[in-house]
Each structure stands twice: as structure tokens, then as C-alpha cells.
Amino acid sequence: MLDGDGLSNGFTHFLRIGIKTDISSFSLEGDASISDKKEHIVGEIQGGVTVSADSGGIRVGGRVFKEEMIKFTSELIPLKVGGRMFRGEIEVYLKNAKLIVVNKLDIEDYVKGVINKESIPSWPLEAKKTQAVLARTFAVYQKMFNPRSAYFDLAPTVLDQVYDGLGKEDVSSAQAVNETKGEIITLGNNPAKIYFHSTCGGTVSSSAEIWKMDEPHLQQLSCPYCTKSSLYRWTRKLKASEIAKKLGSKSVKSIKTVRGKTRVESVVVDGKKIPVNKFRELVGFSVIWSNDFTVSKSGDTFVFSGKGAGHGVGVCQWGMAGMAKLGKNHYEILKFYLKGIEVRKMY
Numbered sequence: 620m621l622d623g624d625g626l627s628n629g630f631t632h633f634l635r636i637g638i639k640t641d642i643s644s645f646s647l648e649g650d651a652s653i654s655d656k657k658e659h660i661v662g663e664i665q666g667g668v669t670v671s672a673d674s675g676g677i678r679v680g681g682r683v684f685k686e687e688m689i690k691f692t693s694e695l696i697p698l699k700v701g702g703r704m705f706r707g708e709i710e711v712y713l714k715n716a717k718l719i720v721v722n723k724l725d726i727e728d729y730v731k732g733v734i735n736k737e738s739i740p741s742w743p744l745e746a747k748k749t750q751a752v753l754a755r756t757f758a759v760y761q762k763m764f765n766p767r768s769a770y771f772d773l774a775p776t777v778l779d780q781v782y783d784g785l786g787k788e789d790v791s792s793a794q795a796v797n798e799t800k801g802e803i804i805t806l807g808n809n810p811a812k813i814y815f816h817s818t819c820g821g822t823v824s825s826s827a828e829i830w831k832m833d834e835p836h837l838q839q840l841s842c843p844y845c846t847k848s849s850l851y852r853w854t855r856k857l858k859a860s861e862i863a864k865k866l867g868s869k870s871v872k873s874i875k876t877v878r879g880k881t882r883v884e885s886v887v888v889d890g891k892k893i894p895v896n897k898f899r900e901l902v903g904f905s906v907i908w909s910n911d912f913t914v915s916k917s918g919d920t921f922v923f924s925g926k927g928a929g930h931g932v933g934v935c936q937w938g939m940a941g942m943a944k945l946g947k948n949h950y951e952i953l954k955f956y957l958k959g960i961e962v963r964k965m966y
């Protein structure tokens with residue numbers, strides 16, 4: 620799919636993010652031209668307007684455009700949608716008498732918007748560069764192989780990557796993106812399917828173990844670099860009655876874990892087996908921080924002692940910060956966690 624160090628066939632470095640779907644109206648602020656899908660300029664806005672679905676068209680302030688799609692382009696200042704600022708263009712589609720609002724922008728601008736949501740501001744630059752390459756690779760992979768809808772490539776939520784426009788960008792994340800411009804992780808001739816998690820707790824697990832999905836680059840390995848994470852080791856104490864309430868049962872008398880090769884596979888509550896992720900979801904992903912823990916009972920309290928945070932597959936983010944502090948660069952970090960990959964410049 621990717622041709623040497625250049626672009627793949629027809630791949631443009633624009634992404635479409637579905638920032639709002641299935642809505643009746645939204646506020647738009649800025650000075651912009653309005654064009655139709657043939658790129659003909661059909662109007663303009665100055666200041667703020669309400670854009671709404673109208674019978675047979677899209678209403679912009681007092682005017683109705685009999686179009687299925689219009690596009691707002693601002694040459695100078697990013698447009699605001701619902702009070703949030705977005706680089707690039709705003710496309711509005713009419714579908715079933717509702718609106719879909721899409722932000723079309725350069726991948727590099729998207730990655731700038733994403734990486735501070737996915738990383739800790741105080742991490743060293745090489746860790747942010749690692750995260751930038753991960754975020755860019757994820758976006759390119761989704762666009763090529765798994766777009767969210769016919770109208771856009773990615774959702775702006777945890778379904779894909781959290782993106783809320785320009786508001787979260789800062790100087791060092793912009794630098795991390797600029798210094799890795801166009802770089803993505805490849806496996807063979809394609810962008811790699813990448814995964815990352817907060818803290819592995821000492822062992823990164825294989826995708827084969829956790830998801831029954833054998834990917835050559837997502838293998839088990841020892842990670843000695845994430846010990847600075849506050850969740851490297853954790854303990855949570857929960858009353859039996861509290862757990863019962865969360866599981867929707869009357870009482871809980873015993874909790875046992877069934878372990879796979881490196882992590883808990885399922886939790887057995889009073890003889891009933893629950894997949895570990897279902898258990899974590901019910902009790903709370905930020906109570907039972909990872910799928911690597913033991914349980915003991917003390918009176919009417921269960922004590923959960925765990926390692927790390929997240930699913931444990933792919934890149935350990937606190938580990939990548941630890942490696943960066945030891946002077947490793949982002950290529951070394953990515954190659955440590957992802958076996959057999961290359962980092963290549965797409966453009």
C-alpha cells in the first residue's frame with residue numbers, strides 16, 4: 620500500500636473527523652466562504668451564525684442552501700463550532716433531515732490536537748514524539764482500512780482518539796509533531812495496527828493472549844521502564860456490599876481470579892465466571908486499573924492488589940517516558956515495544 624518512502628496510491632494527508640453527527644443545528648463563528656460540493660463559492664459568513672437542517676436544504680442564518688453538502692473555509696483564523704476552535708475546513712452534510720459536521724484537516728494538525736489528550740504534559744520530548752507517531756499511525760490505519768462512516772474517517776472520542784480541536788495544543792506537543800512530520804509505523808508495506816496502554820507493570824502481554832488475535836508486532840516482553848507510574852503497583856479495598864451493588868447481585872462471598880499466561884482472564888464471583896474486562900467495567904475501570912491483579916478477603920472487605928493500568932498490549936506509555944528519560948530516541952522506543960516494525964516517512 621505504501622510505496623517506498625513516498626505516498627501510497629491516491630493517499631492524501633487529509634483526515635475527516637466527524638465532530639458532530641445527527642444534530643439539528645449548531646453555532647458557527649468566524650469569517651468564511653461557503654462552497655458547494657463542486658467547490659463553487661455560493662456565499663459567505665461573517666461573525667456568528669446558526670447552521671440548521673431545513674426542509675430540503677441546509678440553513679445558514681437567514682439563507683437556505685438547497686444542497687446535500689456545503690463547506691466553510693476560512694483563510695486566516697480557525698472556525699469555531701459550538702464554541703470550540705478547529706483548524707482546516709468545516710463540511711456540513713444533510714442526511715435524513717439531520718446534520719453531520721465534519722472537520723477536514725491536515726493529518727499533522729490533527730495529531731497536534733490529539734497528543735496532549737493522550738499523553739502527560741510533563742513527559743520528555745522523545746516520549747511525545749513517540750506518541751505523535753503512534754497517533755499519526757492510528758489515524759492513517761483507520762483512514763485506509765477502517766473508516767468510521769461514509770462521511771468521515773474518525774470519531775473524535777475514545778472510540779478512536781479523543782480530539783477536540785485546537786484548544787489542547789501546546790508548544791512541546793507541536794514541536795513533537797513537527798519533528799516527526801509524516802512518520803508512521805509500518806509492518807511490511809502497510810501502516811501497522813497499533814495499541815498502547817498507560818502502564819504495563821513490568822510485563823507487556825501479547826495480543827494473542829489478551830485478544831486471541833496473533834499480530835507479529837504485538838508480542839510479550841519484559842518492560843523495566845514504567846516503575847515511575849503511580850499505578851505501577853496499586854491496592855484498592857472494596858466492601859463486599861459495594862461490589863455486590865456494582866455487579867447487581869444481593870451479596871458477594873467469594874472472588875477468585877483465573878489467570879492466563881501473564882494476566883487475569885476471568886473473575887469467578889461466587890462460582891460465576893465473568894470475563895475480566897466485564898468485571899472491570901462493572902466495578903470501574905478506574906477502580907480495578909488493569910487486568911493484572913490478585914484478590915484477598917479480610918472480614919467483609921475484598922483487597923485488590925494490582926500491577927499497571929490498561930490492557931497491557933503494545934506500547935507501555937509510562938515505559939516510553941522512562942526510556943526517553945534514559946536518553947532513548949523515539950525510534951528506539953517504538954522498536955523496543957513493537958517487534959519487526961519500521962518507522963517510515965509517508966511524506
Ligand SMILES: [Zn+2]
Nearest residue numbers: 819842845935
Ligand atoms: Zn511498562
